[in-house]
Amino acid sequence: MSTLDALRESGVVAVLRGAESETVVDTAEALVEGGVTALEVTADTAGSTEMIRTLAGELGDEVLVGAGTVLDAATAQSAIAAGAEFVVSPSFHEDVVETCNRYGVLVAPGVMTPTEAVEAYEAGADVVKVFPAATLGPDHLAAMKGPLPQIPMLPTGGVSPENAGDYVEAGALAVGAGSALVDRDAVEAGEFGAITERARTFRGVVEDAR
């Protein structure tokens, strides 16, 4: 299956920001248990490259592991060398897109406007991360998809079970979800069942909207 198809199949891309090596595998397993099979470890977290290596090594057959908050080519290259299968940014960086294209790794830069979406796509983006999604809303995404149906869109930022279905109905390939899915308090308390429940809820909403 292509990486693009795997993202679509997961329907939800979990954003792990502030992850810790002690809990990251349990967190990923909890997400998979709830049906979320794509996750990104954000590069602004200490040890993110090693966490990507661990997850890709231990759970690579079950989960698509990516890197988030990638702002430069060096970070993209390190993440890819560690096993990242996709790279996400909050913004558009030509050098990040170029590096990912070079290694055949799916890249999803952040965009807000149709012009930014087309520029990123023409530069080689496979998907655009519509960010911050909640500021724009599902109507914005639907309006962008009108003239740009060929560009797969991944709305992220403020996505919750309450609005995830609206983004899918608006034409999203999948949605990205951080705080509403990977609850830091639950992780720190070792309540991985709560993460599985949240994943299940998100998945259900996305499935119903398709």
Ligand SMILES: O=C(O)C(=O)C[C@H](O)[C@H](O)COP(=O)(O)O
């Ligand atoms: O920098 C990136 O690449 C990001 O992924 C930005 C945010 O961490 C996500 O947009 C998650 O936002 P929430 O779901 O609102 O917690």
